[in-house]
Amino acid sequence: MTGRVGMGFDVHSFSDDDGRRLVLGGVVLEGERGLAGHSDADVIAHAVADALLGAAGLGDLGEHFPDTDPQWAGADSMGLLREVVAMTGAAGWAVANVDASVVLEAPKLAPHREAIVASLTSAVGAPVSVKAKRAEGLGALGRGEGIACWAVALLEQ
Numbered sequence: 001m002t003g004r005v006g007m008g009f010d011v012h013s014f015s016d017d018d019g020r021r022l023v024l025g026g027v028v029l030e031g032e033r034g035l036a037g038h039s040d041a042d043v044i045a046h047a048v049a050d051a052l053l054g055a056a057g058l059g060d061l062g063e064h065f066p067d068t069d070p071q072w073a074g075a076d077s078m079g080l081l082r083e084v085v086a087m088t089g090a091a092g093w094a095v096a097n098v099d100a101s102v103v104l105e106a107p108k109l110a111p112h113r114e115a116i117v118a119s120l121t122s123a124v125g126a127p128v129s130v131k132a133k134r135a136e137g138l139g140a141l142g143r144g145e146g147i148a149c150w151a152v153a154l155l156e157q
């Protein structure tokens with residue numbers, strides 16, 4: 001058995017556009033301010049996808065789905081994540097697990113965590129854990145200007 005790890009990072013600032021929805025791990029957090037971005041700005045899905053691509057040695061998300069390409073404007077990032085999982089499978093890898101840490105001041109993730117984990121686990125086809133941390137007032141994340149996510153993925157062959 002061969003294993004490979006990959007890590008992914010993503011960050012998006014909150015948007016001033018009231019029309020944008022907050023989407024985390026494919027779950028829409030109703031009534032919350034959305035994140036700015038070319039796609040749906042699903043910061044967790046992006047970090048997880050980059051972790052998987054990194055582990056498989058397949059580059060990064062921006063390379064495969066460039067944000068300069070109108071094709072991906074407003075894209076459903078869970079669809080992109082499913083494509084990335086298929087790419088790692090085609091390269092001969094199976095996902096063992098994924099672990100993600102989300103850094104945000106607000107909103108509270110706890111009420112949504114179960115739904116987010118279920119959504120990500122379904123897309124990835126392996127256990128996904130999601131943890132939330134606050135930045136303790138430090139820097140832009142501490143001022144609540146956006147949301148960041150770090151993810152680690154283990155692939156097996």
Ligand SMILES: [Zn+2]
Nearest residue numbers: 010041043046
């Ligand atoms: Zn992103």
